[in-house]
Amino acid sequence: MAGTRLAVHATFVAELLLLVLAAFLYAATRPHDPAAAAEPFLPDRSGWRILREDVAPAPMPGGDGGIVVQMGEIAEGVMRHVNALMGVEAERRLPERPRRASSFVEELRRKVGDEKRAPTLRVDLIVPQIATSTVAESLVDALARGLEGRLLTGNSPRVVVELADAASDTPNETSGGDLCEDTYFSAQSKMSSGGNRREVKIPQVFLLMGCSPATVPEGQLWSMEVDRGSGNVVVRTVLSPDQVKELKLDLEKKVASTLFGIFYAPLPAAEERVRSVSITLMDEDPKSRVLESGGIDAKGQFDALGQALSSASQSTLGPISKDLSFLYGGNIEDDGASPVTGGSVINTIDTITLEVASSAYLSLPIDTVEHDSADDETTPEANLIPSEELANWAHTHPRQRNAPGAVEWTIVVPSQQKAPVKVYDESTGEEVESIILSSVPSVGDAMNSQPSGVSILNLPSSGGDVDVDAIHQIQLKKMQESLTHVVGYIRALHGLPPSADLSSSNPSVAFRREKSSALSFWELESIARSQYRPTFERVFSETDALLALLHQHGGSLQFPAEVAHKLNNATHLLRQSMSLAEEGFPAMYATSLLHGALRYLDSVQSDHRFVELPYFAPDHYLAVFSPLVLPLFLPMIVGLIREIKRYRELRKKKSVA
Secondary structure, eight states, X not given: OHHHHHHHHHHHHHHHHHHHHHHHHHHHHOOOOTXXXXXXSSOOOGGGGTOOSOOSBOOOOSSHXXXXXXXXXXXXXXXXXXXXXXXXXXXXXXXXXXXXXXXXXXXXXXXHTTOOSOOOEEXXXXXTTOOOHHHHHHHHHHHHHHXXXXXXXXXXXXXXXXXXXXXXXXXXXXXXXOTTSHHHHHHHOOOOEETTEEXXXXXXXXXXXXXXXXXXXXXXXXXXXXXXXXXXXXXXXXXXXXXXXXXXXXXXXXXXXXXHHHHOOOOOOOOOOOOEXXXXXXXXXXXXXXXXXXXXXXXXXXXXXXXXXXXXXXXXXXXXXXXXXXXXXXXXXXXSSSOOOTTOEEEEOOOSEEEEEEEEXXXXXXXXXXXXXXXXSSSOOEEEEEHHHHHHHHHTOTTOOOOTTEEEEEEEEOOTTXXXXXXXXXXXXXXXXXXXXXXXXXXXXXXXXXXXXXXXOOOOOOOSOOOHHHHHHHHHXXXXXXXXXXXXXXXXXXXXXXXXXXXXXXXXXXXXXXXXXXXXXXXXXXXXXHHHHHHHHHHHHHHHHHXXXXXXXXXXXXXXXXXXXXXXXXXXXXXXXXXXXXXXXXXXXXXXXXXXXXXXXXXXXXXXXXXXXXXXXXXXXXXXXXHXXXXXXXXXXXXXXHHHHHHHHHHHHHHHO
8 A cells, every 4th residue: 555655646746747847838839929918938939940040240350359359248148147137227237349240241241342333234145147156256345345344333233245145946047037127026025024923034135237228227337126025135237247347346336335325224322112102083073074964973973983093003003013013022933042043033022002092072172273265266275273272282182191102192083164174383384284292302312201293184075975985995094194194203203214215315226115104124124223232231231130139139039930931031032132143133133132031021020929028037937936836746745755755664664574
C-alpha cells in the first residue's frame, strides 16, 4: 500500500505540472487579437526562424576603437535589461549612442556607391540587313558615341547600346518583301504587357537601310517611328548598307540626338503619387430633360447618366490608372533565388482606386449666372459662370474629403433651361468648359488636399424623338470628352504635357498610338526616372528603421511568421530592383519593385500583430501566480515528500526483517 500511496501523490503532482505547462504553452502561442480583452502572455517570435536578412548593425571599422565601441554597446544593452528588471525610470536611461545602419542596408549602399545619376539604360540595336559583325559593331560604336555626348544633367541616364541578334521571325533580305514596310514594324513591336502583368525587356532599335522615299520624308535621309506601347524604335534611312561611312556619321550626329530626346524627358523629382481618383457627377435637374410627350422619366435620365459615367470612367481613366498602378507597386514572379533577367514577369495590383458617384438636384448658384449674347445667329446663347464663383461653390461641395494623393473632380450637368453653360475665366477672358482648382505641385511639394477641378457637361436636347440607345451613346461620348480633362490633370501632376500629342517638332519622327489615354512606354519611363532616387532613399530609410527596431526590441516584440514573410518580400524586391538597375533595364521596372517594397514595409508597420507587449515586471508575475499555484503545489509537494520518506522507512524495515 505504501507504493500505491506514493504513486497516487506522484500522479497528482505530475498532472498539476502538465496542467501548468499546457496553460503556459497556450498563453505563449495564442495569436494576438487587438479586439480581445486579454493580451498574449509571451511574444510570438516564430518570424525569426524564417527571416532572411541580418538585423544586426553593420560592424565598426577595423581596429581597437571599433572593438571598444562594440563592447560598449553590449554593456549598454546589458544595463538596459538590468534597469528594466529593477524598474528604473525612463529618465535614468543611459545616453544613447549614434545608431549604426544595419548590415543589410550597409551592404546594399556599398553596391550603389555615391553615384547620384539615374540608372543606366541599355538599348539593343538590331541591324537585320548586315551580316558582318565588324560592320554592325562599328555602327553600334557610332551610335553609342553620339548618345554618350548627350549626357546633360545628373538625372539623365547613360545609354548603353549593344548589338543584338535579330529574332527568328525577323524579316531579312532573303525572306522577300520590303523591310521598310509597316508590316515589319508591327510584327516586331507587340506590347509585352497584358492587364496588370508586364514582361521585363530591353527596348530595341531597328536600323533599316535602303528604304524607298515612300517611308522617308522627302528631302530627308532618315525617319523614325516610335511604338508608344513597347517603346521600340524603327530607324529608316535611304542610305544603303554599302554606305557605311555615311551611316556612321549620320548615326553619331543626327540619329543619336533624336533618340536621346525620345529616351529621356527631364521631369522634376517627386515622391508624391496619385492614390485615388474620385469623379462626382452633379445633375442639376434631371426633370428638365424629360419630354412632354413622354419617354424616359427623371429617374431613368439620372440612372442612364450614371451608367454613362461608369462606362466612360473605365474606358477613359482605366488605361492611365493601370499604367500608373504598375509603376506604384509591382511584385516579381520568380523562385526567390534566381536573379531577374529579361522575360521575367512583374505582377501588379490596382494601387489607384477609381470611384464614381452621382447626385442630383444641387443647383448652381443662380445669382452668378450671366447671359452672354451669341456672336451670330447659328451659335446658341451661352450662360457664363465666373470661375471664381464656381470655385467657391466646388470648395463647399459635400463630397470634398481632402484625402492625401486624391484627385477629386466634379462634373456638373446644368439643367436644360440654363444650357449651354460655360465658365468665364476672369484672368484670360476665355470661355471654357473646365477649370482646375488645384495647382500642380512644384518640386518637393505635396499634392493639394482640395478638389482638383470642375467640368461643365452640356447635354444636347433630345428633341421630339426618343431613342434610348442614341441618347446613351451621346451621353457616353460627351462624358468621355469631359473626362479627358481629368486625364490631362493627372498627366500634368507627373510633369507631362496635359495632352498626349503625337505630333513631333521633328517631321522625321512619327508615333504609333494604341490607347488614347494611356501613357506611352517612354512617358512612363520618364516618370519612373524622376521618382527612382527619392523612392530608393525612402525604401532604404524605412528598411533600416525596421531592422533597427527588431534588433533593439526583438525580445519583447510580437514577430509572427506572417509579418516576417512581408519583410522578406520587401527586402527581396529591393534586391531585385537593384539587380534590374545594374543590368540596364528601363527604370520603370526597378521603380515598380521599389514601390512594391514600400507597400510591404507599410504593411509591416501597420500590422496589428507587430507590436511590443506591455511590460510586466517579474514581481508582478509572482504576485499573480503565487496565490493560484502555491495553495495547490505546497500540499502536494509536502505530501509527496512525506510519502517518499515513509516509503523509504518501510523498505528499510522490510530489509532488516
